[in-house]
Amino acid sequence: MVAVLTGACAARRRAWPVLALACAFALGLALELGLIAPAQAERIRDLASVQGVRGNQLIGYGLVVGLDGSGDQTTQTPFTVQSLQSMLTQLGITLPPGTNPQLKNVAAVMVTAGLPSFARPGQQLDVTVSSLGNARSLRGGTLLMTPLKGADGQIYAVAQGNVLVGGAGAAQGGSKVQINHLAAGRVPDGATVERAVASPFLQGETISLELNSTDFSTAQAMTDAINTELGKAIFGDESADEAIDAAANKGAQILAG
Numbered sequence: 001m002v003a004v005l006t007g008a009c010a011a012r013r014r015a016w017p018v019l020a021l022a023c024a025f026a027l028g029l030a031l032e033l034g035l036i037a038p039a040q041a042e043r044i045r046d047l048a049s050v051q052g053v054r055g056n057q058l059i060g061y062g063l064v065v066g067l068d069g070s071g072d073q074t075t076q077t078p079f080t081v082q083s084l085q086s087m088l089t090q091l092g093i094t095l096p097p098g099t100n101p102q103l104k105n106v107a108a109v110m111v112t113a114g115l116p117s118f119a120r121p122g123q124q125l126d127v128t129v130s131s132l133g134n135a136r137s138l139r140g141g142t143l144l145m146t147p148l149k150g151a152d153g154q155i156y157a158v159a160q161g162n163v164l165v166g167g168a169g170a171a172q173g174g175s176k177v178q179i180n181h182l183a184a185g186r187v188p189d190g191a192t193v194e195r196a197v198a199s200p201f202l203q204g205e206t207i208s209l210e211l212n213s214t215d216f217s218t219a220q221a222m223t224d225a226i227n228t229e230l231g232k233a234i235f236g237d238e239s240a241d242e243a244i245d246a247a248a249n250k251g252a253q254i255l256a257g
Helices: 002-033 078-090 216-229 241-250
Strands: 048-050 056-065 106-115 124-131 142-149 155-162 168-172 175-179 184-193 207-211 233-235 254-256
Touching (some): 056 078, 056 155, 106 142, 106 184, 124 155, 207 216
Parallel strands (some): 207 254, 233 254
Antiparallel strands (some): 048 207, 056 106, 056 142, 106 124, 124 184, 142 155, 155 184, 168 175
């Protein structure tokens, strides 16, 4: 009886390496086929953004000059002539009463830009210039100094520079060929920031994180990860005063919600 038990134990010991090798092979095959998803860690910056840290949109109205006869038809776009007369008056040039210039090398345009968060005076921005009238092309034109305003009506940047148009066109004998759009272009680094936007970031005792996709489990997992590293994060609803009060009472530095 003892000999039988001893033989069985020896057989099991000889089978262990084979079983271990088979398990390792099965695990590797499962990972290769995607049957078992490997553990992954996501960065907080990919899951959430800091509350109050965002860009702002700027807009302005201006004139593009120097066009090769492809500007606005002033009889159909009287605001182009009015804008030109107003600009000349500011420069000290007064046109005789009743003068109605017939211009073909000027176009009224709308200028837009994005003001990134933490932008400081002197920083350069790219601007987009789009025809507002019936100009056929802005190619070769120069955008004159244009103030760019935010939603509050304040001037945050000033734009000026040569307009780059990505399209091309030609016409001859009644035939016309055009590639892309000619009535819009860009001025790289064409705007200079004149005023910074006040940000509530780091002005209080807490930093609130807003999830890109609202999910309670993700918010709780993020809170646990921050607590593991810093020990000063709580999970709560940003709209609940109780969560904010709790953060202040506990000395929390980050709100995840």
